[in-house]
Amino acid sequence: MSSKRYILNKKRKNILTRNFIGNTPIRRCDYLSSIYNTNIFIKEEFHNPGMSSKDRPALFMIEDAIRKGKIKPGGTFVEASSGNTGYGLAMIAKEMGYAAKIFVSKSCSLEKIEMLKSVGAKVEICDNSNGLHDFYSTQFKAQSYAANNLNSYFTNQYYNSSNIKAHYRTTAPEIWEQMKGKVTHFIAGIGTGGTISGVGRFFKEKNRNIKIWGVEPVGSVLSHFLSHRTLPEEYITIEPIEGIGRTFIPGALDINYVDKIFQIGLLDSKSAAQEYKNITGFLVGFSSAAIIGTLKKHINDLAFRPTDYVVLLFPDHGSRYLSKLYSKNCIANEKSKIIC
Numbered sequence: 001m002s003s004k005r006y007i008l009n010k011k012r013k014n015i016l017t018r019n020f021i022g023n024t025p026i027r028r029c030d031y032l033s034s035i036y037n038t039n040i041f042i043k044e045e046f047h048n049p050g051m052s053s054k055d056r057p058a059l060f061m062i063e064d065a066i067r068k069g070k071i072k073p074g075g076t077f078v079e080a081s082s083g084n085t086g087y088g089l090a091m092i093a094k095e096m097g098y099a100a101k102i103f104v105s106k107s108c109s110l111e112k113i114e115m116l117k118s119v120g121a122k123v124e125i126c127d128n129s130n131g132l133h134d135f136y137s138t139q140f141k142a143q144s145y146a147a148n149n150l151n152s153y154f155t156n157q158y159y160n161s162s163n164i165k166a167h168y169r170t171t172a173p174e175i176w177e178q179m180k181g182k183v184t185h186f187i188a189g190i191g192t193g194g195t196i197s198g199v200g201r202f203f204k205e206k207n208r209n210i211k212i213w214g215v216e217p218v219g220s221v222l223s224h225f226l227s228h229r230t231l232p233e234e235y236i237t238i239e240p241i242e243g244i245g246r247t248f249i250p251g252a253l254d255i256n257y258v259d260k261i262f263q264i265g266l267l268d269s270k271s272a273a274q275e276y277k278n279i280t281g282f283l284v285g286f287s288s289a290a291i292i293g294t295l296k297k298h299i300n301d302l303a304f305r306p307t308d309y310v311v312l313l314f315p316d317h318g319s320r321y322l323s324k325l326y327s328k329n330c331i332a333n334e335k336s337k338i339i340c
């Protein structure tokens with residue numbers, strides 16, 4: 001190896017990905033702003049080193065566990081993840097001298113599974129079709145793995161307060177500063193609830209009138225819970241939009257800071273992704289497409305004014321969903337699978 005190359009690699013060793021988490025850009029979307037006759041901004045979380053917003057809670061949960069002595073050097077961080085938290089965890093864990101074991105659902109995109117393996121994670125594919133408390137689910141398997149393996153720690157993003165804290169302490173203040181305090185609406189997809197709860201709490205503390213709106217797939221129970229404070233008597237199959245939608249109420253969701261939750265279907269989300277790509281050239285992630293689809297579907301409920309400042313949080317990038325969102329046949333294939 002030439003000495004020049006060696007120096008470059010030596011320097012690289014000092015570059016830790018975790019030092020680059022956060023401080024992601026926000027940009028005005030002229031296309032959506034013109035359609036809805038308001039000011040729409042997008043917080044682009046795919047600029048994080050692990051290419052998703054979930055790097056933030058991953059770092060907070062890891063640092064918290066190490067600080068509290070829940071794991072010793074060389075141990076294994078365990079998580080149930082649709083892929084993004086898992087990737088953030090595995091990336092940071094590896095850098096800090098830990099291993100990662102990630103349980104993903106069989107509906108997880110192939111791109112995400114390959115990415116997890118590329119940062120050294122051990123991946124186990126599970127079946128979440130009977131909910132996250134079922135014996136075969138990611139959540140159950142992760143919990144039992146951590147219970148049965150010494151020096152392993154289940155970060156448990158659904159019930160870990162560091163998940164909300166990461167967004168309260170980093171995502172929200174960043175947006176506030178970038179928007180110079182001019183925010184009237186914040187819209188995010190809900191999975192664990194960490195993003196909307198952390199950002200929602202920060203914004204409501206600044207100004208109670210800021211509207212905090214969530215997005216979930218049809219079949220998810222969170223909007224019902226927000227309006228009735230009970231779970232629905234009848235469950236319908238949840239439409240699989242990666243990263244969002246739940247059949248239980250996650251501990252990381254604090255509904256005190258959420259004003260409304262909209263539901264959107266799988267096909268509406270896919271069409272929104274493709275339309276947005278055709279017009280703007282941007283490939284958006286699945287749950288980001290669900291937000292764009294929500295704007296279109298619920299246009300009459302939004303009542304945006306030209307003076308509003310609406311922030312949409314895009315957690316990841318469309319390159320993670322090429323096969324699911326952008327391949328030629330993905331809409332036609334899905335149509336034949338869904339029983340409406």
Ligand SMILES: Cc1ncc(COP(=O)(O)O)c(C=O)c1O
Nearest residue numbers: 084190191192193194195243287
């Ligand atoms: C792509 C994507 N969108 C949205 C979310 C939901 O974010 P939160 O878990 O903070 O509610 C996740 C969570 O994993 C995600 O991976």
